[in-house]
Amino acid sequence: MPELTIVGGGLAGCEAAWQAASRGISVRLYEMRPVKETAAHKTGELAELVCSNSLGAMDPGTAPGLLKQEMRSLNSLIITAADAAYVPAGQALGVDRNIFSQTISDAIAKHPNIAVIREEVTALPETGAAIIATGPLTSSSLAQSIQMATQSESLYFFDAISPIIDAESINYDIVFRASRYGKGGDDYLNCPMDEAQYNQFYDALMAGERVPTKEFEKTPYFESCLPIEVIAERGRHTPLFGPMKPVGLVHPKTGKKPYAVVQLRAENRFGTCYNIVGFQTKLKWPEQKRIFQMIPGLEKAEFLRLGSIHRNTFINTPRLLSGCLQLRTRPGLFMAGQLVGVEGYTESSAMGGLAGIYAARMLTGKPLIAPPSTTAHGALITYITESSPTYFQPMNINFGLFPPSGGGQLTSPAGRCGNADVITGHQDTVSRGELPSSATYGAGPSRPTNGRTPPAAPVGAKAARRHAILDRARQEFSEWIAQYDILADILK
Numbered sequence: 001m002p003e004l005t006i007v008g009g010g011l012a013g014c015e016a017a018w019q020a021a022s023r024g025i026s027v028r029l030y031e032m033r034p035v036k037e038t039a040a041h042k043t044g045e046l047a048e049l050v051c052s053n054s055l056g057a058m059d060p061g062t063a064p065g066l067l068k069q070e071m072r073s074l075n076s077l078i079i080t081a082a083d084a085a086y087v088p089a090g091q092a093l094g095v096d097r098n099i100f101s102q103t104i105s106d107a108i109a110k111h112p113n114i115a116v117i118r119e120e121v122t123a124l125p126e127t128g129a130a131i132i133a134t135g136p137l138t139s140s141s142l143a144q145s146i147q148m149a150t151q152s153e154s155l156y157f158f159d160a161i162s163p164i165i166d167a168e169s170i171n172y173d174i175v176f177r178a179s180r181y182g183k184g185g186d187d188y189l190n191c192p193m194d195e196a197q198y199n200q201f202y203d204a205l206m207a208g209e210r211v212p213t214k215e216f217e218k219t220p221y222f223e224s225c226l227p228i229e230v231i232a233e234r235g236r237h238t239p240l241f242g243p244m245k246p247v248g249l250v251h252p253k254t255g256k257k258p259y260a261v262v263q264l265r266a267e268n269r270f271g272t273c274y275n276i277v278g279f280q281t282k283l284k285w286p287e288q289k290r291i292f293q294m295i296p297g298l299e300k301a302e303f304l305r306l307g308s309i310h311r312n313t314f315i316n317t318p319r320l321l322s323g324c325l326q327l328r329t330r331p332g333l334f335m336a337g338q339l340v341g342v343e344g345y346t347e348s349s350a351m352g353g354l355a356g357i358y359a360a361r362m363l364t365g366k367p368l369i370a371p372p373s374t375t376a377h378g379a380l381i382t383y384i385t386e387s388s389p390t391y392f393q394p395m396n397i398n399f400g401l402f403p404p405s406g407g408g409q410l411t412s413p414a415g416r417c418g419n420a421d422v423i424t425g426h427q428d429t430v431s432r433g434e435l436p437s438s439a440t441y442g443a444g445p446s447r448p449t450n451g452r453t454p455p456a457a458p459v460g461a462k463a464a465r466r467h468a469i470l471d472r473a474r475q476e477f478s479e480w481i482a483q484y485d486i487l488a489d490i491l492k
């Protein structure tokens, strides 16, 4: 029986083990707890939820709900366990955390193809097929080994996440397109402020309620990713020399230089969502909405992701991994879970599931095919493997990651991203940006659709577009499963 090593018995590792073992692979699953603790886990159970007991929205009309629906159709252990442990939580999939991790631990323990080994793995396996899914609290020796293998300066021990806004919710009568000193074309949207608006915003920022820092997170911030409110603490004018500096910008309508500016940068190549540049923050979420909606042009901003800064471990996936989650320099070594730059329990589990399927297919001589980027799984994979390595930060699933549903190419065929014989040294046949036409990974232009952002749409039109995105995703995910026999190799 082909063998696979999985390191990390968290959400991603368990889902990966389940998917691979279900396909006839012999899995050795290494989990260091309870022999070695992390700073946040409290038990020795597999797939422990370290914080909230919610797996997020379950309404299939939302992006997180769609991801869960896709996972369900892949026979996900995590979603099955969540259903078994369900507790009422409004629109969210709330679970009894003990029943949840106990259900997963039992299923893994009973699986004839999985052996659980309670041991810390201190270095990346050098040979054989393996999946690394050690999460945000990867032990330091393994983190060091990953860092060396990936020639990374660090594994980004702090997420510095700025809020992301739906492009359709921006007021284009107020913002203007320009880059400072005209360098970089019209890549940025600029929200101009006069002095009174700036002072009002500054006072609100200073008074905003913040998330307390956890004990193990009390490491100094990197100077280059300070929270916006910490920059503001240094003085009323400090943000004007940092992320809010107005230099090199003139309002095209008034011909005047704004007193302050907040810049928005397209977060994806479709220009459907924008990042507030330099606005990583530890403000509480309701406070972020209230205060950032004071920015001119963002009065009705719809936040697809809110900002945060927390301790994390993740790799620079766009630089390091292929579209099928293999380390480019070491085919056969897959990475999964939060380590690859997704945020959240469900997203991490989904990436574990895909890694498990890919590893099993590779070991049984089947081609590795990524789901189309029009699906929730595919949208996440596209984001983590095709984003700019320079600005890469972890992401949750949201509608902004999907190609727009109206106009242009509606379908994006699945991407062939590796060969069954990669384990013997054959490199991925397809690298980003060089996809053969028969296997285009993702649709649309290769850079944001500058300046062509649609004006704010009426609510009905927007809802219709989201329905179209959802319908297309469901159809193309089913087609991906059927066309590439994704479920056919599951042992009956």
Ligand SMILES: Cc1cc2nc3c(=O)[nH]c(=O)nc-3n(C[C@H](O)[C@H](O)[C@H](O)COP(=O)(O)OP(=O)(O)OC[C@H]3O[C@@H](n4cnc5c(N)ncnc54)[C@H](O)[C@@H]3O)c2cc1C
Residues within 6 Å of the ligand: 007, 008, 009, 010, 011, 012, 013, 030, 031, 032, 033, 038, 040, 041, 047, 048, 050, 051, 052, 053, 054, 055, 119, 120, 121, 122, 133, 134, 135, 136, 137, 138, 139, 142, 311, 336, 337, 338, 339, 343, 344, 345, 346, 348, 349
């Ligand atoms: C403090 C904190 C709070 C969070 N709160 C939330 C939240 O409320 N909601 C949410 O959606 N997400 C939250 N997250 C993110 C959440 O942890 C991840 O989304 C999710 O658990 C990641 O899944 P994973 O499988 O990648 O990692 P994990 O679930 O953390 O699993 C990794 C496993 O690997 C093990 N491991 C680590 N190193 C080694 C090693 N060297 N050898 C063997 N085993 C090892 C760990 O013990 C762990 O069991 C939080 C993260 C942190 C750190």
